[in-house]
Structures are given as C-alpha cells and as structure tokens.
Amino acid sequence: MRSVMQQPFKTAVLILVWGWLLFLVLAPNLLVVGASVMTRDPVSFLSLPLNLDAYGQLFDPLYLEVFLHSLYMAGMTTLVCLLIGYPFAWALSRVGRQRQLILIFLLIVPFWTNSLVRTYALKLILATNGLLNSALMSVGLIDEPLQLLYTEGAVIIGLVYLLLPFMILPLYSVFEDLKQEILLASHDLGAGRLSTFVHVIVPLTLPGVLAGVMLVLLPAMGLFFVPDILGGSRNLLVGNVIKNQFLDARNWPFGAAASIVLTVTMALLIFAHRLSKQRIGEEGA
Amino acid sequence: MTQWLPRTYLTLIYILLYVPVVVLVVFSFNESRTGYAWGGLSLRWYEALFNNRAMVNAIWNSLWLALSAATVSTVIGALTALALHRYRFRGKKLLNGMLFVVMMSPEIVLAISLLALFLLVGLQLGYVSLLLAHVTFCLPFVVITVLARLSGFDDSLPEAARDLGASDFTMTRTVLIPVIMPALLAGWLLGFTLSLDDVVVSTFVSGPSYEILPLRIYSMVRVGLKPEVNALGALLLVFSLVMLMLSQWILIRSKR
Numbered sequence: 125m126r127s128v129m130q131q132p133f134k135t136a137v138l139i140l141v142w143g144w145l146l147f148l149v150l151a152p153n154l155l156v157v158g159a160s161v162m163t164r165d166p167v168s169f170l171s172l173p174l175n176l177d178a179y180g181q182l183f184d185p186l187y188l189e190v191f192l193h194s195l196y197m198a199g200m201t202t203l204v205c206l207l208i209g210y211p212f213a214w215a216l217s218r219v220g221r222q223r224q225l226i227l228i229f230l231l232i233v234p235f236w237t238n239s240l241v242r243t244y245a246l247k248l249i250l251a252t253n254g255l256l257n258s259a260l261m262s263v264g265l266i267d268e269p270l271q272l273l274y275t276e277g278a279v280i281i282g283l284v285y286l287l288l289p290f291m292i293l294p295l296y297s298v299f300e301d302l303k304q305e306i307l308l309a310s311h312d313l314g315a316g317r318l319s320t321f322v323h324v325i326v327p328l329t330l331p332g333v334l335a336g337v338m339l340v341l342l343p344a345m346g347l348f349f350v351p352d353i354l355g356g357s358r359n360l361l362v363g364n365v366i367k368n369q370f371l372d373a374r375n376w377p378f379g380a381a382a383s384i385v386l387t388v389t390m391a392l393l394i395f396a397h398r399l400s401k402q403r404i405g406e407e408g409a
Numbered sequence: 410m411t412q413w414l415p416r417t418y419l420t421l422i423y424i425l426l427y428v429p430v431v432v433l434v435v436f437s438f439n440e441s442r443t444g445y446a447w448g449g450l451s452l453r454w455y456e457a458l459f460n461n462r463a464m465v466n467a468i469w470n471s472l473w474l475a476l477s478a479a480t481v482s483t484v485i486g487a488l489t490a491l492a493l494h495r496y497r498f499r500g501k502k503l504l505n506g507m508l509f510v511v512m513m514s515p516e517i518v519l520a521i522s523l524l525a526l527f528l529l530v531g532l533q534l535g536y537v538s539l540l541l542a543h544v545t546f547c548l549p550f551v552v553i554t555v556l557a558r559l560s561g562f563d564d565s566l567p568e569a570a571r572d573l574g575a576s577d578f579t580m581t582r583t584v585l586i587p588v589i590m591p592a593l594l595a596g597w598l599l600g601f602t603l604s605l606d607d608v609v610v611s612t613f614v615s616g617p618s619y620e621i622l623p624l625r626i627y628s629m630v631r632v633g634l635k636p637e638v639n640a641l642g643a644l645l646l647v648f649s650l651v652m653l654m655l656s657q658w659i660l661i662r663s664k665r
Contacts, residue, residue: 133581140488141488227423230423236649236653237645244630246429248433352627353631367517
C-alpha cells in the first residue's frame with residue numbers, strides 16, 4: 125500500500141465523501157434518535173431527562189387512530205398500485221422492444237413533473253363542481269354532485285397517482301428477467317395456467333413486488349401535501365403528524381419517535397426484500 | 410395469445426395517467442376565473458403569473474438552487490462513485506449503506522433529521538441549508554448513475570494510463586471523466602429535476618429569507634383553486650419534458 129502522501133487525490137476524495145455523509149446523514153439521524161428519548165421543552169425544543177414518554181405517546185388513542193388510519197390509506201394505496209401495476213408491468217414486458225422504450229419514457233414523464241402541481245390538477249377534476257362531477261351529471265349518471273374531494277378516497281387516488289410509477293418500474297424489471305423458457309417448461313411439465321402463475325410466476329416476481337411495496341408504502345405515509353390538498357383535516361398521514369409536531373406543536377420528541385416508526389418499518393421491508401431475493405438465488409442455483 | 414386485452418389495458422392506464430396533466434394544460438388557457446368551467450381561450454393567467462413579483466422571485470430562487478444543488482451533487486457524487494469503483498478502503502460497506510439509506514428513507518425522515526442538525530449547529534435556515542439538504546438527497550442518484558456507467562467500462566484503460574506514468578488525478582481527468590461524461594450529464598439533469606420538484610424536505614429547511622417555488626405553490630393551492638398555478642404547472646411541465654428528453658438523448662447517444 126502506498127502512503128497517504130503518495131495518494132493525495134484518493135485521500136482528498138475520501139475525506140470529502142466521508143465528511144459529507146457523516147455530517148449530513150449519520151449525525152442527523154443519530155440526532156433524531158437522541159431527540160426521541162429527550163423531554164419536550166418550549167424554549168430550546170429539547171431538554172433532559174431522558175425517557176421513553178414520546179414512544180408512549182404514540183399509543184395515545186388520539187394519535188393511534190391517526191396512525192392506523194394513515195397505515196390503512198397507505199396500505200390501500202399500495203394494494204391499488206399493485207393491482208394496477210402488476211398486470212401493467214406484465215403487459216409492458218410483452219410489447220416489442222422499440223415500443224417498450226417509448227412506453228417507459230411516457231411512464232416517467234409525469235414522474236419528472238412537479239408532484240404538487242399534479243396533485244393540484246387532481247383537485248380540478250375531483251372538486252364538487254369539478255370535471256368528473258360535471259361529466260357524470262351531463263351523461264345523467266348522477267343528479268347531484270358527489271362529494272369526492274376531502275375524502276379518504278381522494279387521498280388514496282392522489283397517492284396512487286403520484287406513486288404508481290414506483291410500483292411499476294421494479295415489477296417491470298422482474299418481468300423482463302422472467303424467461304419465456306421457464307413458462308414453457310412449466311407448461312410442458314403439465315402445469316395449467318393458474319398453477320404456473322401461482323407456483324412459477326408469483327414466486328419469481330416476488331422481489332419486484334416487495335421492492336414496489338417498499339417504494340410505495342413508505343412515501344404513502346409521508347407525503348403530507350397530498351392530504352393537505354385533497355384530504356381535508358380528517359384524513360391525515362403520519363407525515364402530517366410529524367410535520368405538525370416539528371413545525372407547529374414544537375413537540376420534537378414525539379415527532380422524532382413517529383419518524384423512527386417509519387424508519388423501522390423501512391428496515392423491516394428492506395429485510396423482507398433481501399430475504400425474498402436470497403430465496404430465489406438459492407433455488408436458481 | 411390474444412393481443413388486444415393487454416394493449417387496451419395499457420392504453421387505458423396511460424390515459425388515466427395523462428388526463429390530469431392534459432386538464433392542467435388546457436385550463437391554463439382558460440379565460441374563466443372560477444377555474445372549473447370553460448370561458449374561452451386566454452393568456453391572462455400567464456400574464457398574472459409574470460406580473461406576480463413574489464412568484465417570479467421564487468422561480469429565480471428555485472432555478473438557482475436547483476442549478477447549484479445539481480452541480481455540487483454531481484461533483485461529489487461522481488467522486489464518490491469513482492472512489493467506490495476504484496479504491497478499496499475501510500468502511501466501504503458503511504458508505505454504501507448510508508447512500509442506500511438516504512435513497513430509501515421517506516423524505517420526511519431526512520427532512521426532520523436535517524432540520525435538527527441545522528438548528529443544533531445554529532445554521533440560519535435559507536439558501537445554504539436548502540443547498541446542503543438538496544445535495545444530500547440528490548447524491549445517491551448521481552452515484553448510482555455514474556457507477557452504472559463505470560461498471561460497463563474496461564478497467565485496462567486506467568491501468569494503461571497509470572503504467573504510462575499518469576498520476577491518479579491526471580488519469581481521472583484524462584481517462585475516466587470523458588468516459589463517465591454522459592452519466593454526469595444525466596445525473597446532473599436528474600438532480601436538477603429532483604431539486605426543483607422537492608416539497609417535503611424544503612418545507613422543513615427553508616427560511617423566510619429564501620422563498621422557493623414549491624413552497625410558494627404549496628401556500629397557494631392549500632386554500633383553494635388558483636388559476637395562475639395552472640399556467641405555472643403547464644410551464645413546469647414543458648420545462649421538465651425538455652430536460653427529460655435531453656437526458657434520454659444523452660444516454661441513448663452515449664450507448665452508440
């Protein structure tokens with residue numbers, strides 16, 4: 125090994141990179157963990173003594189209800205994304221090569237467009253005197269405008285709309301890898317369509333499903349601007365609670381504890397994803 | 410196998426994905442004030458947009474922030490990717506792990522952790538805090554883009570340069586940088602767009618001294634319908650379309 129003096133470039137690069145990540149990733153995350161076990165203070169935000177009160181507050185019926193409702197909406201969002209995205213990715217992977225590239229491009233165009241603006245566009249459609257209600261009334265399906273905005277459904281629609289590409293892209297990549305020969309082999313061995321689907325296609329695409337779930341479920345609990353614009357005050361996400369605790373109520377320990385719940389959920393999902401990939405690796409070997 | 414079913418399905422979903430975007434663009438040319446009914450073709454909302462001093466100011470602030478955040482994250486991200494690709498060093502796994510965590514964490518988790526840090530060290534919330542935060546969440550995306558390019562590249566070229574007596578720095582400058590150039594441009598464009606679009610992190614780490622576009626829009630759309638937002642949205646859409654096409658073009662051209 126050459127010494128530090130002989131490799132100034134390597135040393136400089138490593139110092140810069142490590143410095144950035146330690147200062148702006150590791151340290152802040154440790155701070156949040158620290159904040160979650162401290163006591164709320166109206167002046168300096170945090171004070172001693174250390175305790176687990178913030179975690180206890182998570183089980184306060186009022187907040188527990190918000191969390192469960194948020195989890196329910198995130199779960200529904202993920203389910204809808206999966207139900208739409210799975211056949212979508214499958215169909216996409218069967219299209220001709222050239223057309224596939226164009227379709228993928230079309231899929232990520234909205235993803236590159238400001239998400240606030242797109243959420244606002246949904247408001248134009250869902251409002252009481254908005255386009256959907258006008259359309260339904262003009263064809264005579266309904267007589268009175270439906271209350272679509274400021275409902276749980278509106279929040280789920282908004283989240284699905286923003287997050288669908290994150291479900292489709294990992295699914296598309298596993299369907300791309302799914303070899304036609306495997307399906308033929310399954311058919312030749314006497315498996316019917318349903319049996320092939322359950323025993324071959326589902327297990328082989330499971331890592332993609334879990335990756336998609338991971339990419340949808342967590343943001344679906346954090347994107348606080350979606351309920352702010354579409355959901356009204358009754359359909360809050362965990363993200364809204366965290367934001368309120370940090371920016372309005374100034375209860376940092378509680379906000380930090382809620383954020384740690386999200387991080388732990390993330391860790392569990394990543395673990396499940398790794399596990400499913402390993403299983404396929406072993407069976408394939 | 411029947412072809413029409415998957416095709417119809419794909420078409421249907423694409424239509425649903427694009428309806429809101431099309432509605433937005435169409436309504437940006439709407440004369441009517443109420444925002445729901447069609448009142449004839451007009452450019453009045455574009456006019457209103459550009460006559461709004463605070464809005465124009467926020468647009469410039471956002472563009473400047475996106476420009477600087479994309480540039481800084483591209484430089485640091487490229488160096489990180491080079492280090493991960495070429496060097497063996499202690500804690501490489503930890504480094505990789507931290508980048509992965511940044512990419513996977515819900516934005517709000519990153520946002521509050523940075524807010525806590527900035528308040529602890531006493532950094533005034535404004536341009537600098539926004540820049541540090543934006544660079545941090547753009548970084549992993551640049552690293553991945555550049556690493557993908559490096560992994561498809563023959564390692565004998567840098568070795569040859571070294572054998573001919575080039576220093577690490579010279580070799581990086583004359584051999585590696587040209588090779589990863591397309592990835593750098595693509596990473597830069599991605600960073601620029603991510604920065605311009607971010608709402609969650611910016612909500613926490615921005616201060617009154619530096620108002621940026623997403624927060625301006627946010628405060629406008631929370632209360633009701635603002636037709637200027639349609640005009641702004643249409644402009645942003647065209648802008649990101651151009652950026653995206655540019656990055657695709659660069660990537661496709663570099664593969665030839």
